[in-house]
Amino acid sequence: MPASNVGDNQVQNGLMRSKSSSDRIYAQIREFGFSLAIFLLIALILGGGGIRHGLTNLFVQLGGLALLLLWPDKIGQFLSKAPKGLIVLVAATVLLPVMQLVPLPPEVWKALPGREMALESRALVHAENDWFPLTLDRGRTITALFALAGPLAVIVTYRFGSKKASHAGLGILAGLAILQLAYGVLQLAVGGDALLLYETNSEGRFYGFFVGHIASGLFLVIGLCALIGLYEVSNKSTVRTTLFIAFSILLVIGVILTNSRSAVALLCLPGLWALIIAVRRVMALPSRKRWVSLGAALFALVGAGMLMATNNRLDQTWERFEDFEDSRPDIWADTVVGIERYWPVGSGMGTFDEVFQVEESLEALITKKAARAHNEYLEILLEAGIFGVALVIAWLLYLLYAIICGLRTVQAPVTLAAALAGSCIALQALLYFPLRNMAELCVAGLLVALLTAPLTTKRDRKIA
Template sequence: MVWHNRELRASAGLALMLVIAISFGGGGRSAPLANLIVQLAALLALAVSIANLREFLLAVPRGLVVLIAISMAIPMVQSIPLPPTVWTALPGRELVSESLALIDASGTWMPFSVDPSLSLLAFIGLVAPLTVLVLAAPYRAQQIRAGLLALLGGALVCLFIGSVQFASGGDALDFYAGGSVNRLAGTFANHNTAGIFFVILLCLLVSAQKDWFPSPFVNLGPRIALGLVFLIGVILSQSRSSIALLLFPALVLVWRLYCAHTLMKWSRRSLALASGSGALAIAMVALLTFSGGRGAQSIERFESLEDLRPAIWADGLVSADRFWPVGSGMGTFDDVFQLDESLEHVTPRRAGRAHNDYLEIAIESGVLGLAMVLGWVAYLGSLTWRSLRSRSDLLPLGASAGLACIALQSVVDYPLRNQAMLCVAAFLVVILVSGVSDVRGKGASRG
C-alpha cells in the first residue's frame, strides 16, 4: 500500500511537471520568468520525491544514469574557476586575456567558460528534464500512462492557445515577441518547435495500444480524430522540417499494421471506420493545402528553401575552429558568434542560435560535447534496435521515432533549447527504456 501511494504521487507529479513545462517552458532563454516557474516546480518536485530519486539511482539502467551525469557535469565543470596559467592557454581566450590586461587584472582566475553565468544557466535548464526522469522511476505503466495523458492535455491546450492567437490576429495570448501571426506556435516561441511537438504526439498516438489511453480515447474513432487534429497542428505551424518529418509517424503506422496484421483482424465496422477516417484525413489535408489559407502558405514555404542558415553555419564553423577542441562554454553561442559573423552576413536581426544544434554544441563544448551526443545516439540507438523485437507493444518504437525527429530537426534548428521540449524528450527516453528493460511490471534492470 505504501508503494502504491508513492507511485500514485509520483505519477501525479510527473503529469503536473509535464503540463507545467509545456505551458510555461516553450520560450527558451528569451523567457526567463516563465522558465523560472518550470525550474522552481522541478526543484519542489525533487525535494518531495527523495524516495523516487533513490529509486532512479538504483533501478534505472546504469548507462542512462551515466549519460545524464555527463550531460549535467559538462556545464557545471565549465563554470569552475581556473588559474591564469591554465585558462589563458585555452583556445579562443585571447580577447578575454587582453580585456583583463586593460584593467590590470591579468592574474585573475577565470572559469573554462567565457561566460560562467550562461553555463550555470545551461546546467539549471537540465534540472526540469532530470525531474521528469526521476519522477517516472522505475518506469512502470502507471507513470507512463499519466505522462501520456499530460502530453495529450498539453497539446490540446497548445492548440487552443494557437487558435486564439489566429482568431485575434496575434493580439490575444501572444506570450512571445517576434513570432508570426500566420504560424501556429501556441505555448512555444518557435513555430518549428510547436510543429515537432505535434509530430511527436502523432508518433506516440499511432504506436500506442488502446489500453494506454483514458476514456474516450480507448475507442478507435476518437484516437483517429485526435490524430487529425495533431496533423492539422503540424501543417498550421508552417514548419517545413516538421511537415517533412511527418514521414516518421507514417512509417510507425505502417510498421504497426505489418506487425499486428491489423487489416486481417479488424471487424468490418472497424475497417470501414479506418478507411473513412483515412479518406477524411486526405480530404482535410487537401482542403487546408489548396484552399488558399494558412495551409496553402505552409506548402508555399517549400517553394523557396533559401534562408540565412547556410550563412550562419559558415560563420559558425569559424567559431567552432576558434575554440576547438574545448569549446567556449555551454550557453555562450550568441556572445562568441559575434566575433566571427561576416559583415556580408550581418542583418538587423541577431542569429541567436546556430540553427544546427550539433554545430552549436561543437562551438560551446568542443570534442567533449560531440562525444556526449554520440554517446546518447549510440545508447538510444541500441535501445531502438532492441525495441524492434517487440511486436505486441510498439509504444517504445513510437518514442524512438519521436527522438529521431528531434535529432533530425536539430540539423536545421534547435528543438531542445527550451524547457518544454527537454521535458518531452526526457519522457520519450522513459518510454523507450521502459519497453526495452521490461520494467513496467518488475522494476528496471541495469543496462
C-alpha cells in the same frame, strides 16, 4: 426480457465501462505521478519562450528542483532501479557545465585555444593573472546548468519498471499536444496578439504556448507520435479508433498551420507508422468491411486534401516550400570558424550568442542577431568541444541500444512512439535548436525515460 430491462442493462454496462476506463486512467496517472504530470503541464505553459524569457524559465527550473527536493526518496529509487548507463550519462551531462565553471590558474586558462581576446580585455582591468574558468561567460553557463533541472527532475522522478507509467507517459504527451492545439486554435480564432504569450516574428501562425512556430510544430508532431503509440497499447474499439483518427487529423492540421516546413516534413515519420497500422487493421477485417473501410478512408483523404488545397492559412505553408533560401548556411559556416577557434575545449555551455558575434562575417550579417547556430550539433561543438562530441555520441549509442532492446518487449509500441518522437527532435536539431527550449527539453527527458523503461522490467524483456 422486457425492452425496458434491455435498455437499462445497456446503460448500466455503458456506465460500468466508462467508470472502468476512468479508473484505469486514474491508476495510470497515479502510477506515473501526479506531481510529475503537473510539472510537465507547467513546463509546457511557461517553458516555451526560450532564453530571452528567463523569468518563466526560472519557474520551470524551480519546479524541477522542487520535485527533487520534496521527494528525495525518488533520487534513491532512481539510483537503485535505473540502468547504470543512464545514471552515468545523466551525471556526465550535469558535470559538463559544472567543470566549465571551475576556476583555473592563469597559466592554464591563458593556454586554452581562443582566449586571446579574453586575455586582452582582462589585461585592460589588470586581471590577466587572476583565476578564471574555462567558460567565457560564467552567467550563461550557470543558466545552462540550471536549465538541466527540468529534464533531470523528469528522468529521476519517473517510475522505472512500471508498465502503467509508460502508458500514462504517452497519454500525458498526447494530452499536452491536444492542449497546445486547442490554445493555438483559440489564438487564431481571436486574432491579433491578445492571446500570444510571447512576441513573435509573424502574425497568423500557429504558436500556442511557444515563442516560435518551429518549436510549436515539433511539439505537435511529438504529440502525434505519442497518440499513435497510445492507440496501439489501448483496447481498440470503433469509438476509440474514430476518436484517435479525429485527434490525429487535428494535430496534423495544427502542424501545417504552424507554417514550419521542417515540422511538416517530420510528419512522414508518424504518418508512415499510422499507415502501417491502418493497413494491418484493414487486412484483418472481413472482405465486405474491408472495402467499406477503404472507401471511408479514401473519402476522408479526398476531403482532407480539398481542405488543405482551399484553406488560405494552410496554403501559406505550401508556399513556403517554394523558397528554401535563408541565412542558415551562412550561420553554419561562421559557426564552423568558431568551432576551429575554440577546439578542442569549447567556449562554454550557453556562450554561443556571445562568441558568435566575433565570428560572424560581414557578408552574412542579417537584420536580426543570429542568437543561435540553428544546428544543435554545431552549437554543442562550439560550446563544449570534444567533450560535447563524446557526450552526444554516448547518448545516441545508449538510446539506440535502449530502442533495440525495447522493440523486443511487450512495451514495443511505447518504445516505437518514443523513438519516433526522439528521432523528430534529433532531425529537427539539424536545422533548429529544440534542446534550448525548456518545454521541449523536459519532453526530451520524458522520452529518455520512456525508452529506458523496458530495460528496467526483466519480465518484459522478450516477447513470448
